[in-house]
Amino acid sequence: MTPSTKLQGLVAATITPMTPDGQINLSVIRQYVDYLVSEQNVKNVFVNGTTGEGLSLNIQERKQLAEEWVCQGKDKLDHVIIHVGALSLPESQELARHAAAIGASGIAVIAPFFFKPTNKDELIAFLQKVASEAPAVPFYYYHIPPLTGVKIRVEGLLDGIKERIPTFQGVKFSDTDLLDLAQCINKNEREQFAFLYGVDEQLLSALAIGADGAVGSTYNYLGRKTNLMLQAFAKPDLALARRYQFLTGEFLNFVIKLGFGVAQTKAVMTFVSGIPMGPPRLPLVDASEEFIVKAKAKLDSIVWPDGD
Numbered sequence: 001m002t003p004s005t006k007l008q009g010l011v012a013a014t015i016t017p018m019t020p021d022g023q024i025n026l027s028v029i030r031q032y033v034d035y036l037v038s039e040q041n042v043k044n045v046f047v048n049g050t051t052g053e054g055l056s057l058n059i060q061e062r063k064q065l066a067e068e069w070v071c072q073g074k075d076k077l078d079h080v081i082i083h084v085g086a087l088s089l090p091e092s093q094e095l096a097r098h099a100a101a102i103g104a105s106g107i108a109v110i111a112p113f114f115f116k117p118t119n120k121d122e123l124i125a126f127l128q129k130v131a132s133e134a135p136a137v138p139f140y141y142y143h144i145p146p147l148t149g150v151k152i153r154v155e156g157l158l159d160g161i162k163e164r165i166p167t168f169q170g171v172k173f174s175d176t177d178l179l180d181l182a183q184c185i186n187k188n189e190r191e192q193f194a195f196l197y198g199v200d201e202q203l204l205s206a207l208a209i210g211a212d213g214a215v216g217s218t219y220n221y222l223g224r225k226t227n228l229m230l231q232a233f234a235k236p237d238l239a240l241a242r243r244y245q246f247l248t249g250e251f252l253n254f255v256i257k258l259g260f261g262v263a264q265t266k267a268v269m270t271f272v273s274g275i276p277m278g279p280p281r282l283p284l285v286d287a288s289e290e291f292i293v294k295a296k297a298k299l300d301s302i303v304w305p306d307g308d
């Protein structure tokens with residue numbers, strides 16, 4: 001792993017594979033790493049986040065998953081970022097210490113979402129207490145207001161954050177407020193922070209305003225196609241980049257109408273990669289057979305510009 005390099009490009013928000021009886025299934029993670037690298041050309045992962053059902057796992061499971069990803073990713077992945085956010089500060093701190101001890105290349109923390117911070121100072125105070133437990137590990141704030149309900153704008157959070165959190169390295173920005181993202185990027189004059197966008201269906205818009213890359217669920221199975229979009233954008237061939245975005249959007253628009261979330265992501269990844277992702281953990285329930293048949297037919301029907 002190369003933790004010193006700035007995080008950019010695509011980061012797969014990893015799924016947590018589970019056995020049919022609902023235990024975490026560490027045995028497929030080696031195959032999962034190889035699949036991401038060789039089939040999707042994705043060499044960065046974000047473990048135990050939303051897609052990974054991190055907040056539905058116990059501390060022991062989260063540590064085991066983090067260890068397995070770091071171990072299997074050695075010499076294969078560039079960055080293994082571990083999400084260590086939790087409702088309980090001591091638990092989050094314990095996970096941060098653990099991530100540091102196992103050699104994770106970064107940690108990320110979501111805003112606590114039961115008792116919520118009501119302003120940026122309260123939020124930073126929480127983040128700071130976690131980050132300081134891993135003083136040599138790059139720290140990312142994980143902003144996902146649709147799920148946390150914490151709508152504190154990131155732009156304001158950035159003011160003086162490096163003084164409060166010396167390891168602060170950037171933001172995983174999973175919100176549709178592109179004005180907030182743009183203001184963050186505008187403030188990041190020295191380009192010291194990384195802004196990774198987390199709404200996959202709108203990534204091209206975020207790239208246009210300067211996002212460094214993206215963290216998302218679809219890069220597990222559409223990483224190769226999205227990488228082609230990134231290449232087209234860099235060239236620049238905007239017409240081609242748009243084509244890729246419209247096609248991934250066409251798929252997502254279709255499945256969102258059917259009902260799309262982490263359970264469905266597990267099902268899609270299973271049929272695309274052949275790696276069994278298993279069921280989600282309650283309160284999430286398995287994707288229906290009808291969903292699987294329709295989603296597969298839709299994905300198979302897409303004709304990509306690269307001829308696939």
Ligand SMILES: CC(=O)N[C@@H]([C@@H](O)[C@H](O)[C@H](O)CO)[C@@H](O)CC(=O)C(=O)O
Nearest residue numbers: 013049050051174198199200215216217
């Ligand atoms: C709400 C949600 O799950 N958002 C996803 C997206 O990748 C999302 O699945 C995608 O944009 C499709 O809507 C990511 O932002 C979540 C993520 O990166 C994570 O698993 O931590």
